[in-house]
Amino acid sequence: MFGISFSELLLVGLVALLVLGPERLPGAARTAGLWVGRLKRSFNAIKQEVEREIGADEIRRQLHNEHILSLEQEARKIFTPTQQEATPVQPVEPVAEQTIHAPTAAPVAVAVEPAPVVAATPVEPVTPAAAPVAPAPHDPTLPPRAP
Numbered sequence: 001m002f003g004i005s006f007s008e009l010l011l012v013g014l015v016a017l018l019v020l021g022p023e024r025l026p027g028a029a030r031t032a033g034l035w036v037g038r039l040k041r042s043f044n045a046i047k048q049e050v051e052r053e054i055g056a057d058e059i060r061r062q063l064h065n066e067h068i069l070s071l072e073q074e075a076r077k078i079f080t081p082t083q084q085e086a087t088p089v090q091p092v093e094p095v096a097e098q099t100i101h102a103p104t105a106a107p108v109a110v111a112v113e114p115a116p117v118v119a120a121t122p123v124e125p126v127t128p129a130a131a132p133v134a135p136a137p138h139d140p141t142l143p144p145r146a147p
Helices: 006-079
Strands: none
């Protein structure tokens, strides 16, 4: 424990025998043993208390870290969109801008009758206030026109 070899212990025992004498040496050895035992127990108690405190600090630190990690996970759940929201929405083109391809077919001959001749009737002049206003060709408030 302290790096004392057997020869050093033998030397300390011989000096104690010469100083204390053979009658008091057993009582002194018993008392020294009791004191050494008390010192060991107190050192072990202090050591265990320190280890317990260090362990408690580590447990507190670990619990604190776990609490922080759980808060981070909750924050990620809140601030990151779900899988459905994460999919990009494809923009829909307006119908007026879409190109519609009709199936190609062979030309068909259509018989056209001449228009009947109608007698000329007087037409009332149209005033600008009464004339209907044509909508702008790209008015976004109107529904799309058929091609």
